[in-house]
Each structure stands twice: as C-alpha cells, then as structure tokens.
Amino acid sequence: MRREATTRRALDRLPAAGLVVGALVFLGARALPPVPGMPPAPTADLDSAPLASAAGVPAQVEDDGYPIDHEIIIRRCQRCHERDDEGRMTRISYERKTPEGWQTSVRRMVALNDVALGPDEAREVVRYLSNRQGLAPEELEPGRFEVERRLIEHVYEADRDVENTCIQCHSMGRVITQRRTREEWELLMATHRGLYPLVDFQGFQRGGDGPQPVDEAIDHLSEVFPLETPEWSAWSASMRTPRLAGTWALAGFEPGKGRIFGTVEISAGDAPDEFRSRASYTYAESGQEVSRSGQSIVYTGYQWRGRSNPGGADELREVMTVDRGWQQMTGRWFSGAYDEFGPDVTLTRASGGPVVSGVHPPAVRAGATSAEVRVHGLNLPASPDAADFDFGPGVRVESAEGGDGSRVTLRVSVDEGAAVGGRDLFVGGVSLADAIQVHDGVDRLEVTPRAGMARIGGAAFPKGYQPYDAIGWDDGPDGEPNTEDDLRLGRVPVTWSMEEYTATFDDDDIQYVGALGPDGIFTPAVDGPNANRKGNRNNIGDVWVVATHDSPAAGGGSLRARAHLIVTVPLYLKFDPWQGVPAGRLVP
C-alpha cells in the first residue's frame, strides 16, 4: 500500500526500532554478549564478562529513583535528562514500565525531541530499561490485555472516576502498566497538557472549586502505582534470563478458526535473552497444518516478545508471559491492522515424559458409540493401549491408534445414562483436568465476543475485521441455563446471518456495513463517504450477528444467539510501538 512507503516521518529516522530483532547479526556460537540491564549469567558456557553498564541487579538507592549506568542512555539522553551524583537521570530514573511503554517513550523522543538514536542503540536502550525498570509479573497481570492487544470489555474497578479521566483518549491498560513516583505522575500529566492542550477541557478539568479530575488521578495513581513496590523488589532480586531452549507442547484457540495443537522447538539465539523458535501446529477442526519460524527477546526475565514468519503475509507477533518456573508460557500471537487475528496460546515444556495438551472434540454426547476423539500432546505412546486412557465413569475407550507421539486417535463410547459433566483424562502418569465434557445435547448457544468492533477500510485505510464464534452450552445437571454447573461444549456448527440493530427510524445499516462470512468472520465495507447513503454517511453502523444451530435437543428445532457488532470509522493514527501494518496482511 502506498501508505506504508510514504508515512511515518519518525519511522524513517528510526527504521527498525521494533521490539523484535529484525535482522540479527550472527555473532558466533558461544560468544554470547551480556544482556543490557540483566545480571550476568553464572554459567560456564556463557560469556559472563559483563559490560560495566550491565553489572548487577537493578540497584536502588535509599530514596526514590534508579541510577542509570548505561553508556548509550547517558550519552544520548543527558542533554535533557540531567544526571545527579547518584547516577539518577531526571524523569527516566523515576518510572517503570513494559517494553512497549519504553519503546513508545523512545519513539516519542526520536520523533519530537530530535534524539539521534540508531535502531541498534534504540533496541539496547529498551532492553536495558525494561530489565532494570520493568514490571514484576504480578504487576503486569491485570494489564496483560494491553500488551496482548486484546479488544476486551475492561472495567477499572478501583476508581471509576480516574478511569473515566484516562479513557477519554486511551486505554486504561496504558495506565496500569506503569509505575511512577508522585512527582513523576504529576510531570506525566504536565506532559499531556504540553503536548495536547485540549486535555484540560476534555478530561482533566471540570471547573469550579475543589480538586479537579487530574488532581484526583494523580492522587490515586501515586498511591496505587508507586515507583517502589514489594513485588518489584522481590522480582528484581531474583530476576535472571530464563533458559527456554527445548521442546514445548502448544495448545491454543483462534477466534474464527477454533483450537490448535502442536509443538514449538525453542533454541538459543545470539544473546542469552534471545531465542529462535520453530512452531508446527494443526487446526483441530479443519486439519490445516501450519509451520512457523521466528525470533524473540525475553524482557525482564519473563516477557516474551517475538515475531514469526517475519515479512510474510502470515506474520504473527508473539506476546507471551513465561511462568516463574519456566515450565509454561501463555499469551497471544496476533496480526491484522488492528491486531484482531491470531490464537491465544499456552506452551507447556516437555521434559521427556508425555504431555497432554487437549482432547478434540472437547465434548461427547451421552450414548455416543465409537465416537472419534483425538488426544493431542507430546511424547504420547506410538503404540498405545486403549486401556491406558482413563476418562472416568461412563466413558469407555474402545480402541487407540498412535502416530508420531503428538496425537492418539481414540474410539470412545459413552453410556446412555452417564452423568453429564467434565471428565479428567489420565494417561501414562499424567493427567488433564476436564479434558472432555459428557453432555446430553446442546441446550443453549452463545456468540462470542458479545460485543465486537470492526472498522471500515480497504480503499485508503486498512480494514478492521471481527471474528465470531458460536459456543454450545449444556445446561448441566440442574437443567437450568446460566448457572454454575453449565458445561461449555466448544464451537458448534452454525449458519451465520445479520439482523438490523435498530437505533434510528428506518435504520438501514445492514445494507452497507459489510458481510459476515460462513466462518463467522465479519468483513467490513470500504472506507470513505458513501454517496448512496443519506448525508454521504460512511459505511458504518450497528448490527446483530446471529448464529443458528440445528439442535436435536431443542426438539428438532434450532437454537440461535446473537451478539452486537459495531462497524465504525478507521483510526488515522496508531500508537503501535512495533510500527505499522504488514503489507498485504489483511485477510486471514
């Protein structure tokens, strides 16, 4: 698209300051450089000689602020950010945030403050600051939706007034993934006023006497998100570069396409915190097989940021959190102009023994005979015995057929009177809780997400798609819908349609907004004024997305459910720290 070639004044000057290494130079097999901001690894096979700037855990002086001893930051930033006797630099030393947060700051400094910083230097700065002044896992947890780019219905319960002040312009996720001193929160508000003078009218001031919204926000954020916390003290004392090389079992769910199962091989990269990965997985419903290779950096000892199949139409960004024991990673792989496509993933380390990732289909009906069920995982027996697979009462495994260790195909029969409910699977000394649901028919349908959003595009600006899924539910033992014992049966086959969401007289949005595919993925119409609409309106509107499922449980009738869809205007500006829209990447 013309846009990618001609936009981004700032990016021309910082051409590859993405979080992910674009073109790593091969540095040699074992001569791994130290990681900026990380304590040196105490292993014999790693080059443990630290840079002067990288020695030791994040040091903290008695009063507020972290000393900065990184040569590039001192040299490039000191002109404006004065450094005191203890090595603390104004502003920089008094905040902690995610790699994305630091990346955004670096980009702004380059774009607006004429900082001369090469791409390699920018990467090193982000690495150093993310490691020395990052967030502990517990601190990031409530804001993971922000870095995983999830379009969710988020409510900041701690203070709805402060939320209202902040979300006038941006996600609350940006706020809750930062920690600052009180003075630094005050300066941040001043920065907002300096850059965007209208914020006083839009959210910061309400007029009259007494504290204004901006004052209340400073009070609240200083108290709830201070610079120094027990969580960060504990994490930074023990923080180290994780050793993730090895084989991992992959399980996930991609909206619009269903569950995935596979394997990820992770190997060491050119630095201790860099990794290469090769993923291969299969969509359980369609059988489509996918292979990906990628590179990543792990920040702050646990924040995986990667990119697979870079430059291709199927490129995915990877944002994952490594658990404290280095046994599991969870997160999201995504793409799309608005990050709307891609699976939620869970990686489980395989240490030689069998790993059960999941069972597909996730539900079998009571009374089913010889139903095919596949067990996905790693190191599963190549010549399995049906008797080794134990699904508990009422479920009999009749046969088992092995393969390459990643899958075993079972034939199961379920007693007519088997109790409905989840069944744990035990096999080969491992287990999987609620591996399969025994149900007595689909009682209810749900469309997820309940509220979706798409953006018109395709002419000058990219389209924002919205995938939907139809999830079947069994009402559970009590037979009552929407109670705790309901069983989630996974995606069920449906036909998709749209209905008008009547908001005005003679509402006709449905004629213009776009089309819902047979796979439940909504494709919005083109951007720009539409001369055929009253007032030249854009092709925006509100509609219902309706799923219809033929269900024997409903007496041969059909079940239906619907979800709200807002088709709205594009964004003309995107604060995406990892740059722009991959060319040609518009359709899954």
Next chain:
Amino acid sequence: MKHLKPINQKAGRIEAQVAREEMDVVGLESRPEGPHIPLGCSLVFSPGWEVDSTGGTAGLCQPVERDLFDCHLACFWPAHVPDQLNHSPDWTSQCASAQKDWRKLDLVFP
C-alpha cells in the same frame, strides 16, 4: 393503539417502528447485556470516536471525512487522528479537502 391511526408521516414511522420491534422474537437467545464502552483498547468521548454516548454509531459525526481536519487542527482526537501541533504538522498538505481527497491522507504511526 388499535383505534388510533397515524395522521402524519412521522406518526406512521413510529407505528412501523413499534411493529418491527414487536416482531423481534428473542425467546431462545442468550441475550447479551449492553456492551460496556469502551471496549478495552478502544477509545471514546461522548460522543465518541468509535461510538456515541449510547454505545452505537448513529450519533457519530458523519461522514468522518467532513470533520477530519478539525480533529487534526485542534488536536481534539490525539489518539485517533494525527495531531497538527506535534507529530504531523504536514498531514493535510497533500489534501485540500478531506471529503474529496481523503485517499491522499496517510495512516500515521507516531
């Protein structure tokens, strides 16, 4: 309403509207609650960029291109439209009228 008949066009439209809504059968649906706006990463004023104060699109400034340059000049939508004060002073240089030349505008990643 059985004995009342609309005597002008607006009353006729109201009656048609009521009839349409009464035909909307929702018995078997798991009916969603109204969405909480904003949607996570989404952004809003009242009326908002993506949605208006009711959570729909009917009240948005339309077409968006009509008002786009005011959004740019006044920095009114700092997270939605390139701002003229800081990041993109020349955003409109190739485009005299957004309603006609909107294809010449660029998507900006500040």
